[in-house]
Amino acid sequence: MLEKSTKKRYNILAMVFFTVVINYLDRSNISVAAFALSDELELSTVQMGYIFSAFAWTYAILQIPGGIMADKIKTRFLYPILMAFWSIATLIQGVANSFLLLIGLRASIGIFEAPSYPINNLIVTRWFPDNERASAIAVYTSGQYLGLAFLTPVLTWIQSQMGWRGLFIVSGIIGLVWALVWYIFYRDPKEHKSISQNELKHIADGGGLIDLKSNVKGKPKEKFEMSDLIQVFKYRKLWGIYIGQFCLGATAIFFLTWFPTYLVKYRGLDFLQSGFLASIPFLAAFAGILLSGFSSDYLVKKGYSNEIARKGPIVIGMLLSTAIIGANYTEDNTLVILFLAIAFFGNGLASIAWVFVSLMAPKNLIGLTGGAFNFIGGLxxxxxxxxxxxxxxxGDFKPALFFIGGVAFLGFFCYTFVIGKVERIVPKS
Known part of the structure; x- marks a missing residue:
């Protein structure tokens, strides 16, 4: 009797999805709190800019060490520890009373979230065959958009009831609970007790690296060599995806930081109303990432090249992201939201870029390449x-939107002309 094939990889994907929702909740709640927080603590726009970016100082710097950690430490243990510490830092923001303390707490969240996306990519590389990977990446990446689309109105309501301090405390408690859930339920493919051999074979035969383990028991640890770091920075095509990720991140970070302030302070919207309107671009981005992921995998299954199936959605998405500039040419708030929604839809289309790490990175350096990729993107x-x-x-926001649109166009150029053929890099010995 044939063994029935399981679908445990989808359970794992659901866990990664929810982890991304929490990850971005703790990154972006500062944007919801910003207007009230800056008023109470009397912070200028320049000071708020530094608070918004403090997370990224440590997050970007630690991407490469985070990628090394992802390769070397078991995911089941590493991830919940990181979640617990960044959730504690989030919670403590609820008692912050100074510019410097907020800077320090935001930087500490960046420290503990730094390995998260290299870990996410590693999990998907282990659990999914090549022709399902863009869809899997799209699903978990969509967590940052869908979660924020539905959570932004909820977060604005929580703040209206409990204040900005209560907002941080609630966010931190949610993350602590999820860290425990992750430790209890996550396993790598070959350690998962209820996965079928048929599913393992399906993953492995399709290119999923089920034997890609960190700290394999009974085998000596592979030491990190400086030559590994040189490898992930020596290829032009990798630089193409690194710079492209920077450009992709520029649009996303506007929505994760300044967007609510832009609606309330520069467009004159009511705070609670802004929470609901802010959800529209996030829903557009959610639609974009899912469309991109599933259409990309569909094209691969139909035999189209990676240049069409993988690059196509990203190139189109980066070009659409330049639509953010259109908001400078209207006073109609409906049109403003429309232009921003088109731009963030494009950002969603381009957000399967992690698939290039899975497809192009040297096999033994996927975590490190992911760290380099997210390091440049994190900048x-x-x-x-x-x-x-x-x-x-x-007091004029127009130059900021021109800046975001220009960076998006640079991303379009990199993915169109710099990357070249999409193929795995095999370092020469």
């Missing part, structure tokens, strides 16, 4: 909030 979260803070200090 956008260092640069963009501060640049916007300076650009809008005189």
């Amino acid at each position: 956008s979260a260092v640069v963009v909030p501060v640049v916007i803070g300076y650009l809008v200090k005189d």
Whole structure:
């Protein structure tokens, strides 16, 4: 009798999805709190720009060490420890009373969230065959959009009832609970007690790296070598996806930091109303990422090349992201939201870019390549909030939107002309 094939990889994907929701909840709740927080603590737009970017200082710097950790430490243990610590830092923000303390807490969240996306990519590389991977990446990445689309109105309501301090405390408690859930239920494919051999074979035969283990028992640990770091920075095509990720992040970080302030302070919307209107671009981005992921895998299954199936949605998405500039040419708030929704829909389309790490990174350096990829991408979260803070200090937000649109166009150029053929890099010995 044939063994019935299981679908445990989808359970794992659901766990990664919810982890991403919490991850982005703790990154972006500062944007909801910003207007009230800056008023109470008397912080300027420049100071708020530094607070917004403080998370990214440590997050970007620690991407490469985070990628190394993802490769070397068992995911079941590493991830919940990180979740617990970034949730505690989130909770403590609820008692912060100074600019410097907020800077320190945001930077500490960046420290503990730094390995998260290299870990997510590693999990999907272990659990999914090649022709399902873009869809899997789209699903978990959509957590940052769908979660924020539905949570932004909830977060604005929580703040209206409990204040901005209560908002941080509630966010932190949610993350602590989820850290425990992760430790109890997550396993790598070959350690999962209820996975069928048929599912393991399906994953492995399709290119899923089920034997890609961190700290395999009974085998000596592979030591990190400086030559590994050189490998992930020596190829032009990898630089293409690194710079492209920076450009992708520029649009996303605007929505995760300055967007609510833009609606309330510069467009004159009511705070609670802004929470509901802010959800529209996030829903558009959610639709974009799912459309991108599933259509990309569909094209792969139909025999289209990676240049069409993988690059196509990203190139189109980066071009659509330049639509954010259109908000500068209207006073109609409905059109403003429309332009921003188109831009963030494009950002969603381009957000399967992690699939290039899975497809192009040297097999033994997937975590490290993911760390380098997210390091360069994370620099956008260092640069963009501060640049916007300076650009809008005189009360005009138009230069900031021109800046975001211009960076998106640079991303379009990188994915169109710099990456070249999409293929796995095999380092020469």
